[in-house]
Amino acid sequence: MSRAVRYTLLVVAAACTGARNDGVAFHPLAIGSPVPSYTARTLAGDSVHIGGAGEPTVLNIWATWCTSCREEMAALDSLKASYASHGVRVIAVSVDDGSTERVRRFAESNHLAMTVAHDPSATIEQSYQIVGVPTTFVVGRDGKLVWRHTGNVTGMLPEVRSAIDKALR
Numbered sequence: 001m002s003r004a005v006r007y008t009l010l011v012v013a014a015a016c017t018g019a020r021n022d023g024v025a026f027h028p029l030a031i032g033s034p035v036p037s038y039t040a041r042t043l044a045g046d047s048v049h050i051g052g053a054g055e056p057t058v059l060n061i062w063a064t065w066c067t068s069c070r071e072e073m074a075a076l077d078s079l080k081a082s083y084a085s086h087g088v089r090v091i092a093v094s095v096d097d098g099s100t101e102r103v104r105r106f107a108e109s110n111h112l113a114m115t116v117a118h119d120p121s122a123t124i125e126q127s128y129q130i131v132g133v134p135t136t137f138v139v140g141r142d143g144k145l146v147w148r149h150t151g152n153v154t155g156m157l158p159e160v161r162s163a164i165d166k167a168l169r
Contacts, residue, residue, distance in 0.1 A: 028129045029145050035059075035137065036127040040093055040117035043104050048091055048117055052143045056167035058083075058160070059137040060092045060153075061130050064106045068152040069134040073110055075154040076136075080114040083164055090114040095122040095133065136160070140167040 029035060037051035050057055060076055062069035073092070080090040092114055094103040100118045107116045124130065128137070131150060138147040138160065147163030149156065 026129060026131075028131075029137070029148065031145055031147070033145055034143050035139050035145050038124055038127055040119050040124070042115055042117045043100065043107055044115075048089075048115055050091065050139065053141060054143065056083075056086075056088045056141050056164065057137075057139040058088065058090045058164065059139060060090075061124060061128065061133055061135045062092055062094055063096050063133050064094065064102055065096070066133050070106070072134055072152045072154045073112060075157055077110075077112055077114050078157075079160065079164065082161075086168055088164055088168070091117060093117045093119050093124055095119055095125060095130075138163040138167050140169075 035051050037049070039047050039049045042048050050059055058076065058079055060072075062073075064070065076090055076092060079088070083090070092112070094116065096103055096118065097120060100120070103116065103118045128135075134152060135150045136148065136153050137145060140146045146167045147160070149160075153160055
């Protein structure tokens with residue numbers, strides 16, 4: 001079963017029953033709660049860690065097969081350009097199945113400056129209670145969730161910027 005079909009089924013299951021398909025209750029991350037610790041391998045070959053105190057972070061979960069995800073990449077990259085000097089990290093974690101090459105080709109062809117990681121096992125989906133992609137989180141210096149949104153953020157940049165400003169405080 002393709003990941004797109006699994007997402008559709010998961011979204012329907014969560015919307016209808018309030019539970020993930022593994023029988024464990026679905027509990028989306030609450031604003032103000034600590035985000036789960038997560039580490040992924042970046043396309044550059046190093047590791048990136050999220051969770052705990054540190055730099056404010058915009059975390060985007062996406063996939064190359066997702067049209068909305070591809071459409072919002074330029075907007076996310078603009079946040080990297082605007083906030084890098086303030087110490088804000090912008091990290092896009094792809095949950096594509098299989099090889100990293102497809103993700104690498106996408107990032108290179110779109111000249112993405114933000115950090116791009118690949119999580120082919122999609123472990124972030126369960127730990128961050130993702131019900132669909134794209135999903136974007138803003139995490140504060142204290143490691144707590146400031147803002148989240150499922151769907152394209154391109155039209156919501158003022159709201160995202162406000163959340164980043166709050167994360168910087």
